[in-house]
Amino acid sequence: MRYAMAVDTRKCVGCSDCVVACQTENEIPIGFCRDWIVEVTDGTYPQLEMEIRSERCNHCKNAPCVRCCPTGASHVVDGGIVLVTRNKCIGCGACIASCPYDARYPHPAGYVDKCTFCENRVKNGMSPACVAVCPTRCLYFGDLDDPNSNVSVVLKKRKYKTLIPEAGTQPQLYFMI
Amino acid sequence: MKEELIVSGRMNHMVDPNLHIWHWQIPLYLFLGGMAAGILCIAALYFIRGREKDYRTAVRITPFLAPGLLVLGLIALFFDLRHKLFFWQLYTNIRLQSPMSWGAWALMVITPVSFIWCALHMRDLFPRWDWKYRWLKELEKFFNKYKKALAWVMLIYGIILGIYTGILLSAFNARPLWNTSILGPLFLASGLSAGAAATLLLSKNKEERKQFARIDLVIIGIELFLIVHMFMGFLASTQVQIDAANLFLGGPYTATFWIFVIFLGMLIPALLEIMELRKFYVPALVPAVLVIFGSFMLRFIIVYAGQMSRWLY
Numbered sequence: 244m245r246y247a248m249a250v251d252t253r254k255c256v257g258c259s260d261c262v263v264a265c266q267t268e269n270e271i272p273i274g275f276c277r278d279w280i281v282e283v284t285d286g287t288y289p290q291l292e293m294e295i296r297s298e299r300c301n302h303c304k305n306a307p308c309v310r311c312c313p314t315g316a317s318h319v320v321d322g323g324i325v326l327v328t329r330n331k332c333i334g335c336g337a338c339i340a341s342c343p344y345d346a347r348y349p350h351p352a353g354y355v356d357k358c359t360f361c362e363n364r365v366k367n368g369m370s371p372a373c374v375a376v377c378p379t380r381c382l383y384f385g386d387l388d389d390p391n392s393n394v395s396v397v398l399k400k401r402k403y404k405t406l407i408p409e410a411g412t413q414p415q416l417y418f419m420i
Numbered sequence: 421m422k423e424e425l426i427v428s429g430r431m432n433h434m435v436d437p438n439l440h441i442w443h444w445q446i447p448l449y450l451f452l453g454g455m456a457a458g459i460l461c462i463a464a465l466y467f468i469r470g471r472e473k474d475y476r477t478a479v480r481i482t483p484f485l486a487p488g489l490l491v492l493g494l495i496a497l498f499f500d501l502r503h504k505l506f507f508w509q510l511y512t513n514i515r516l517q518s519p520m521s522w523g524a525w526a527l528m529v530i531t532p533v534s535f536i537w538c539a540l541h542m543r544d545l546f547p548r549w550d551w552k553y554r555w556l557k558e559l560e561k562f563f564n565k566y567k568k569a570l571a572w573v574m575l576i577y578g579i580i581l582g583i584y585t586g587i588l589l590s591a592f593n594a595r596p597l598w599n600t601s602i603l604g605p606l607f608l609a610s611g612l613s614a615g616a617a618a619t620l621l622l623s624k625n626k627e628e629r630k631q632f633a634r635i636d637l638v639i640i641g642i643e644l645f646l647i648v649h650m651f652m653g654f655l656a657s658t659q660v661q662i663d664a665a666n667l668f669l670g671g672p673y674t675a676t677f678w679i680f681v682i683f684l685g686m687l688i689p690a691l692l693e694i695m696e697l698r699k700f701y702v703p704a705l706v707p708a709v710l711v712i713f714g715s716f717m718l719r720f721i722i723v724y725a726g727q728m729s730r731w732l733y
């Protein structure tokens with residue numbers, strides 16, 4: 244099993260509903276976020292191009308954050324989801340420094356926190372909170388090993404990219420362009 | 421010209437707009453660990469080579485600094501942890517892929533060894549010292565018998581600890597400035613030079629001081645060579661590493677790096693040591709303190725600047 248997410252950058256309008264849904268579902272302390280919106284504008288005026296991305300932890304296949312954790316608090320579970328065990332984490336910050344996407348943050352309680360792909364919901368057959376709430380339905384979540392899952396289907400049809408694949412992390416967040 | 425504007429809605433404390441998760445604690449920890457490693461390596465090396473008589477201070481006196489430095493280093497590391505109550509998790513797990521884990525365990529081995537080494541030399545510091553209890557005397561006899569083995573353990577773990585202080589950073593490919601294998605040998609060299617400077621500071625024997633001025637000179641030469649190589653490597657690499665090098669070549673850390681690390685921490689002490697070897701009178705205090713200060717600044721600046729360097733996407 245290999246969980247992954249696909250983001251349709253052509254449908255995303257940057258409304259931040261996914262961000263708020265995550266903050267509510269996962270009781271994120273005020274001022275922090277596990278997912279966020281990035282808007283990129285490039286070109287020369289008036290020929291401008293814009294891309295809006297809903298980003299979060301990439302649940303990397305070759306995750307540097309898991310490798311550098313001295314206690315094993317950062318670990319990979321079934322389906323390739325990268326998680327942090329709170330009462331194993333010492334808050335050393337190594338994993339935060341190791342993530343090229345800066346997807347982790349120090350929770351005010353001391354441990355390190357990040358996107359979990361809403362593992363608790365996914366285990367029970369639901370989709371992650373951000374996917375469930377997206378008003379434009381631009382987020383797709385599912386099992387890449389299953390050719391009929393909605394991520395596999397949509398990725399077969401569309402052109403996509405991943406973020407800084409040259410960092411060697413093998414990210415599992417696919418951005419359809 | 422084609423321009424790119426990136427707006428991110430993320431503003432996580434200590435992560436945005438650029439990473440600042442590590443403050444003074446980690447560079448201090450790396451410096452103290454590196455200096456202790458340098459002191460212990462030098463002591464072990466001269467002991468193993470049977471030169472203890474000639475370099476008495478380096479083998480018997482300077483190591484008394486090491487346990488203190490190591491304990492202070494561990495305290496600094498402890499201050500860095502945000503989930504302090506779970507500190508012990510470091511010592512219930514061995515994670516071969518994690519440099520942080522290697523370092524924690526190397527410290528766990530070398531700290532007691534350094535205490536034992538000091539205990540064996542108590543009589544050098546306090547001529548009338550004697551252990552109060554019989555079992556302590558027995559223990560002393562036991563360790564004296566295996567002193568050579570102890571010195572080897574000290575040497576090997578000293579090298580591991582010294583290199584580790586660099587590898588801890590170089591293992592992070594997310595921060596292009598750190599992501600160079602030169603940091604391992606560079607930090608080891610910097611620790612050794614701080615260790616040699618400590619003996620220069622403490623020794624009352626003229627010959628020994630001369631020898632350590634020479635050692636310091638050689639190590640400073642090696643450090644400069646490694647730094648030049650580091651920049652060559654960066655400038656010949658990918659854009660993110662070119663940007664990383666530019667933090668020191670015109671960027672925000674240019675002045676601090678060249679003035680404190682290169683000029684005050686390496687070139688001036690090297691010059692003073694050459695003068696001393698040429699029989700000019702130079703108070704040993706000045707070059708020694710400058711070298712130690714430079715070694716401290718090197719780690720400080722690399723840790724801070726590294727957090728500014730990043731991949732852009």
Ligand code: SF4
Pocket residue numbers: 299300301302303306307308309325341342343344345346347357412
């Ligand atoms: S995105 Fe960052 S936190 Fe998530 S798995 Fe990759 S390296 Fe780890």
Ligand code: SF4
Pocket residue numbers: 311312313314315316317327331332333334335336337338339354355
């Ligand atoms: S902060 Fe926690 S999860 Fe991250 S590397 Fe340290 S112990 Fe592991």
